[in-house]
Amino acid sequence: xxxxxxxxxxxxxxxxxxxxxxxxxxxxxxxxxxxxHNDGGQPVQSVSRRTxxxxxxxxxxDIYEEDVHLSVWQRxxxxxxxxxxxxxxxxxxxxxxxxxxxxxxxQNLGDVIPGLDAFPNLCADIELLADMFTCLFDLNAIGIRLxxxxxxxxxxxxxxxxxxxxxxxxxxxATEWLPHDQLDRSKLGAGGGGLSDAESGLYPSTQSIQxxxxxxxALLKGELWAGNEGAGLVHRSPxxxxxxxxxxxxxxxxxxxx
Numbered sequence: 204x205x206x207x208x209x210x211x212x213x214x215x216x217x218x219x220x221x222x223x224x225x226x227x228x229x230x231x232x233x234x235x236x237x238x239x240h241n242d243g244g245q246p247v248q249s250v251s252r253r254t255x256x257x258x259x260x261x262x263x264x265d266i267y268e269e270d271v272h273l274s275v276w277q278r279x280x281x282x283x284x285x286x287x288x289x290x291x292x293x294x295x296x297x298x299x300x301x302x303x304x305x306x307x308x309x310q311n312l313g314d315v316i317p318g319l320d321a322f323p324n325l326c327a328d329i330e331l332l333a334d335m336f337t338c339l340f341d342l343n344a345i346g347i348r349l350x351x352x353x354x355x356x357x358x359x360x361x362x363x364x365x366x367x368x369x370x371x372x373x374x375x376x377a378t379e380w381l382p383h384d385q386l387d388r389s390k391l392g393a394g395g396g397g398l399s400d401a402e403s404g405l406y407p408s409t410q411s412i413q414x415x416x417x418x419x420x421a422l423l424k425g426e427l428w429a430g431n432e433g434a435g436l437v438h439r440s441p442x443x444x445x446x447x448x449x450x451x452x453x454x455x456x457x458x459x460x461x
Contacts, residue, residue: 260420302346309333353443362438370451380437382413
């Protein structure tokens, strides 16, 4: 059975690459728009941002809407894929793999990620998502990171200096994020004055913190998306309970001469 056929079965038949339109890509090298400032030199939040959640991969195309900075395909993993992810976590010696894969080779990820070929459902799903990502943005290569984590990778809220990133958590707790209208961006990073995010005033209360679910596939618009400077999705890795693990996958824009 072809990897796409396996992945469609795993995802309940909802993942069909043909549903995604081929749209004009946003180049990683395009300079973002200048953020307006007031007379005091402080940035002015002139454009609102919203999130989109849908039960089909059609959600991905919504990332091209100017006011959308998070687009989520609300899928649930099949029992077969869930069991395979748990088995993947139980294997010894796998920590993380980062690599750039040309679009022409994404249907053979089992050959380039050690041990992945022993998990056909997981391999097929990653190949399918990679195909969707490259089609959506018309990329000739993507950066892939597949990680097993037993601690918190990025505990502070932050924004990514990328045009757009795909992230999905196959097992364990998933990415946390803050709505655009419920945070003070001046408190990010050094602006927090050495205080924790909870103490700095970055967000008004813990009720502002939102969380993705395992299995959901999210597109996070970053600071290098043209016109999105100062409006990248603010997010963080969730706390991992002692003895627990996460299996996460991310895609980034990349280029290849192959």
